[in-house]
Amino acid sequence: MTRFGPHRRREYARPGQPVIDPAAWEPEDIRGNEDWAYRLSRTDVDELLEAVAHFRRAGKPLVEMIASDFPLPTLSAVLADVRKELLDGRGFAYLRGLPVLDLDAEQAAITYFGIGHHLGRPVSQNADGHLLGHVKDYGGRSIDDLNTRGYKTTAELGFHCDHCDYVGLLCLRTAKSGGASRFASSVTLYNRLLATRPDLAEVLCQEFYYSRAGEIPLGKEAWYTQPVFSFEQGYFSARGVSSYIFKAQKITGVPSFTSAQQEAIALFRKTVAECAVDLAFEPGDIQLLHNHVVLHSRSAYQDWSEPARKRHLLRLWLRDPHGRPLPPEVRENFIGVEVAGFKPTVPLDLPVA
Numbered sequence: 001m002t003r004f005g006p007h008r009r010r011e012y013a014r015p016g017q018p019v020i021d022p023a024a025w026e027p028e029d030i031r032g033n034e035d036w037a038y039r040l041s042r043t044d045v046d047e048l049l050e051a052v053a054h055f056r057r058a059g060k061p062l063v064e065m066i067a068s069d070f071p072l073p074t075l076s077a078v079l080a081d082v083r084k085e086l087l088d089g090r091g092f093a094y095l096r097g098l099p100v101l102d103l104d105a106e107q108a109a110i111t112y113f114g115i116g117h118h119l120g121r122p123v124s125q126n127a128d129g130h131l132l133g134h135v136k137d138y139g140g141r142s143i144d145d146l147n148t149r150g151y152k153t154t155a156e157l158g159f160h161c162d163h164c165d166y167v168g169l170l171c172l173r174t175a176k177s178g179g180a181s182r183f184a185s186s187v188t189l190y191n192r193l194l195a196t197r198p199d200l201a202e203v204l205c206q207e208f209y210y211s212r213a214g215e216i217p218l219g220k221e222a223w224y225t226q227p228v229f230s231f232e233q234g235y236f237s238a239r240g241v242s243s244y245i246f247k248a249q250k251i252t253g254v255p256s257f258t259s260a261q262q263e264a265i266a267l268f269r270k271t272v273a274e275c276a277v278d279l280a281f282e283p284g285d286i287q288l289l290h291n292h293v294v295l296h297s298r299s300a301y302q303d304w305s306e307p308a309r310k311r312h313l314l315r316l317w318l319r320d321p322h323g324r325p326l327p328p329e330v331r332e333n334f335i336g337v338e339v340a341g342f343k344p345t346v347p348l349d350l351p352v353a
Contacts, residue, residue, distance in 0.1 A: 003078060004085045004093060005035035012234035015205055018194060019236045023091035023293035024187040027277040036085070037094035038078060045099060047075050052110045062113060062346040063131065070114030079118040082288060086119070086166055087323060091290035092183060098284040100172050105348045112170045112314050113346060115286070120318030123164055123336025127215040129344045133315035135169065137303050138352045146247050147214030151315070156300040158242030159184060159272045161291035163334050164317035165324070169287045175311035179301030181287060184275040186238030186295050190229055192271050200264040204228040208261070209254045210239075210333075211247035218340040223248045226330050228268070233325040237292035241268045291334070292324045 011020035030036065040048075051070045060069060072079065085093045095115070100108055109132055116122055122131040126149070135151045142148060143155040150157045154175075159182075161167075169181075193201040207225040216222055230237045245265070248254050257265070272295060281287060289296055303310050317336055326334065 003038055003081045004089055005033075007089050010088075013231055013236040014234075015229075015231050016194070016198065016202065018191050019187050021187045021236060021293070022089050023185055023290070024191065025090050025185050026188060027184075027275065030090075030277045030279070034094075036090060036092060037096055038082070040095060040097040044075050044078070045097070047072055048098075048111050048114075049107075051114055052107055055110055055114065062110060063344055065110075065113060065117060067117040070110075070117055072114075072118060076118055079115065083119050083320070086288060086290040087320070091185065091293040093288050094279070095286040095288070096282075096284065098170070098286065100170070100284045108170070108172065108314065109346065109348050112168075112286070112316065116168060116316040116318055119168075119288070120164075120166055120320040120323075123317050123319045124338055124342060124344060125162075125315065125317050126337050127339045127342060129342040130347060131316075131344050132346045132348075133317070134347065134350045135313035135315050136311055136352065138350075143243055146211065146250055149213050150243060154178075154301050154303060157298045158240065158269070159276070159295040159297045160240030160242035160244070161186075161238070161289075161295055162317055163336055165291060165320040165334065166316075166318040167289050167291055167296070168316040168318065169281075170314040171281050171283050171285045171287075172312040172314060173283060173309060174281070175301035176304045176309075177302045178299050179311055180278050180299040181281040181296070182276045182278050182298065183289060183294050183296040184272050184277070186229075186293055187236060188275050189268070189272050189295070190236065190238065192275065193267065196271075197264075197267060200260070200267050201229070203260045203264040204268060205230070208239075208241075208245055209248040209251075210244045211251060213244065213247065215337050215339055217338055221253075222251050223254055224333055226327075226333060230327050230330050232327045232330075235325045237324060237326055237330065238295065239330070240295050241265050241272075242297075290324070292326065
C-alpha cells in the first residue's frame, strides 16, 4: 500500500507507438491534490535528528556515509514508498516540512545526504566531485558561456534532466521573485508529439549532440551523442532539449542541426511547456524526480541583495543500480560527472563571487 497516488499500468514500450506507463500524467492530474506529497510529522523529524546525532557520534566523514550510518527505523518505509513512486509511479514525489530554519549547515547536509542514501547512491555532480550540490547564483556568470552550467546562474533553464537516475532538491531559501519550479512528464510529451507529428517524434529518437560544458572525462570528447527519446527492454526514457544541445553547436566538429532537427526541437519546446505543471517549492520542501521520465526546468529569478537571504537549494544526484533499463550509450552518460583526477567531496556550502 503506497502512501502516494494509485499507479497506472505499464505496457511494453516500442518506438512509434503510444507509451503506456504510470509516469504518463497530465498537468490537471497533478493540480488540485497533493497525493504526490508526504508531510513529515514531528515524529519523523525527531527520527531524522536522532539519525544526525547518531552519525555525528560515529565521527565518520560525511563523504564516506552509507545508508546504515543514517538509521531510520520508521521513516525508511516512507522512503521505500518514495522510491517506488519514482520508479513505478508518476516519477516524482515531494517530502515537505523539514525544519531547515532550525538546522545549521552541517545538520541540513547530514539530514539530506542521509535521506538520499535511502533512495540511491549519490554520484558526482561536477568536475569538482561534489556529491552534495549547491544551486544558487555564483555571480557574474552567463548561461550562454560554453562552460557555464545553468545552476550557477539566475537564468531561465530549459526542460532537461540531469546525469543520474533521480535528482533531489532541498529548498533552503527562495528568491525575491521568480525561480518557479516546473516539470513535465516526458512520457506524455512523447505521446503528444507522436499523435501530432510522428515524423518529428521519430527524428527525436535519433542521435543528437550534447555539450559536456567543459567537464570532460578522460578519453572523451567535449560532446556526447544520444537520442532525445530512447527505448530499452520495453521501457521508454527521455533526455531534455536545453542549453546543452545548443551549446554543442558551438563545438568544432559537431554537425549543424538539420532542418528536420530544428523543426523537431521547436515542437518539443512548445509542447513540453504545454505538458508542464508548476508546484510550490518552499523552504523545507524536498523535490525528488525520476530523470528518465520527468523533465524539469526553472524560470529566471531575481535574488535578494542580502547574502543571508539569497536563493539556495541543496541538490543530490542519485544512482539506482536497480533502476530503469537504459540503452548502454545512454546509461554511460547517466552515472554522474567523473573527470580525470576527481575526488568525491561533500561541501557544506560554496562561496560565490
